Amino acid sequence: MSEPQLIEANDLVKTYTMRRGVFGKPSHVRAVDGVSLSVAPKTTLGIVGESGSGKSTMGRLLLGLEAPTEGSVRFDGEAMPALRTPRWRSLRARMQLVFQDPLAALDRRISIGAQIGEPLAIHAVGSEEERRGRVDELLVAVGLRRDQAERYPHELSGGQRQRVVIARAIATSPELLVCDEPVSALDVSIQAQVINLLRDLQEKRGIAMAFISHDLKVVRNIADRVAVMYLGRIVEEAASEDIFRSPLHPYTQALVSSVPVPGTALRDRIILQGEPPNPAARPAGCAFHPRCGHAVERCRVETPEFVTIEAGRKAACHLVTSASASTLMES
Numbered sequence: 540m541s542e543p544q545l546i547e548a549n550d551l552v553k554t555y556t557m558r559r560g561v562f563g564k565p566s567h568v569r570a571v572d573g574v575s576l577s578v579a580p581k582t583t584l585g586i587v588g589e590s591g592s593g594k595s596t597m598g599r600l601l602l603g604l605e606a607p608t609e610g611s612v613r614f615d616g617e618a619m620p621a622l623r624t625p626r627w628r629s630l631r632a633r634m635q636l637v638f639q640d641p642l643a644a645l646d647r648r649i650s651i652g653a654q655i656g657e658p659l660a661i662h663a664v665g666s667e668e669e670r671r672g673r674v675d676e677l678l679v680a681v682g683l684r685r686d687q688a689e690r691y692p693h694e695l696s697g698g699q700r701q702r703v704v705i706a707r708a709i710a711t712s713p714e715l716l717v718c719d720e721p722v723s724a725l726d727v728s729i730q731a732q733v734i735n736l737l738r739d740l741q742e743k744r745g746i747a748m749a750f751i752s753h754d755l756k757v758v759r760n761i762a763d764r765v766a767v768m769y770l771g772r773i774v775e776e777a778a779s780e781d782i783f784r785s786p787l788h789p790y791t792q793a794l795v796s797s798v799p800v801p802g803t804a805l806r807d808r809i810i811l812q813g814e815p816p817n818p819a820a821r822p823a824g825c826a827f828h829p830r831c832g833h834a835v836e837r838c839r840v841e842t843p844e845f846v847t848i849e850a851g852r853k854a855a856c857h858l859v860t861s862a863s864a865s866t867l868m869e870s
């Protein structure tokens with residue numbers, strides 16, 4: 540990709556060492572296994588996949604909250620500084636995290652106004668009075684009222700609490716938000732409101748987003764591009780409309796088949812067979828082959844490369860080549 544990217548991850552690997560009991564033999568889990576991706580300014584990349592596919596680990600690596608075992612992250616052209624160094628802290632004002640559980644993200648003993656103002660105080664933005672004015676603006680920007688500044692987290696609904704978390708995340712006018720399952724804990728009716736809020740903020744403030752979700756329906760409403768992860772790797776990446784109109788990878792096809800598309804006939808739902816992905820027991824060859832209805836012998840032994848299929852579209856599947864893409868799309 541030639542246009543400048545706000546954040547770029549190159550060949551990221553993150554390995555965790557696990558030990559069963561004190562004397563157990565250590566085993567290694569490759570939570571992220573060679574991922575390259577990027578997010579252009581003011582755009583949203585959706586990162587989707589089942590539980591355990593490495594999405595949250597990817598989010599932490601992008602923000603520099605964890606160091607990769609291999610590979611690198613660059614933010615606005617600069618190598619990600621080590622966690623908690625002064626340089627990292629100043630970059631942190633430009634990239635923020637919104638995660639699933641607003642109650643865990645907020646301190647129940649501190650008023651929401653004070654919590655929204657916290658990043659402004661940490662980064663010494665303006666005088667105290669200016670910061671109070673800014674908190675008022677932020678409350679309104681996320682659809683809350685100024686007088687709610689004095690409330691405490693438990694006095695608000697789940698959706699309102701997530702709005703507080705978002706207000707705090709955008710307080711320092713970041714260029715990037717990493718949203719990790721930001722609506723998964725909310726009722727479906729509230730989910731749509733929070734997604735609309737994020738879209739609105741993105742449009743008005745030009746924020747880029749890495750939007751992590753297991754739910755393709757949610758991603759559809761917000762992402763410009765979508766990366767589909769399976770067992771620590773990206774198996775397909777394309778413009779959102781291409782992913783939904785003509786998914787190439789059999790795993791993406793299965794995920795997309797479960798999402799109703801307004802105005803089109805419901806596709807035949809592809810039910811995924813077999814065990815859900817387990818990074819501690821990665822199958823040989825293509826990691827998806829035990830659950831793939833198209834798998835051939837080669838898929839059992841040879842790991843497919845993540846390659847460009849056509850302009851702006853990449854996939855990792857032996858059966859998807861530019862010549863075969865149209866056939867597989869129709870199957």
Ligand SMILES: Nc1ncnc2c1ncn2[C@@H]1O[C@H](COP(=O)(O)OP(=O)(O)OP(=O)(O)O)[C@@H](O)[C@H]1O
Pocket residue numbers: 555556557568569570588589590591592593594595596597753818819
């Ligand atoms: N700090 C950690 N220590 C050990 N293993 C970890 C750690 N963080 C993640 N893992 C393991 O890495 C794998 C990927 O986890 P990750 O949370 O990134 O996936 P995910 O796609 O976000 O799934 P979920 O939605 O369930 O969080 C899992 O097998 C998980 O158990």
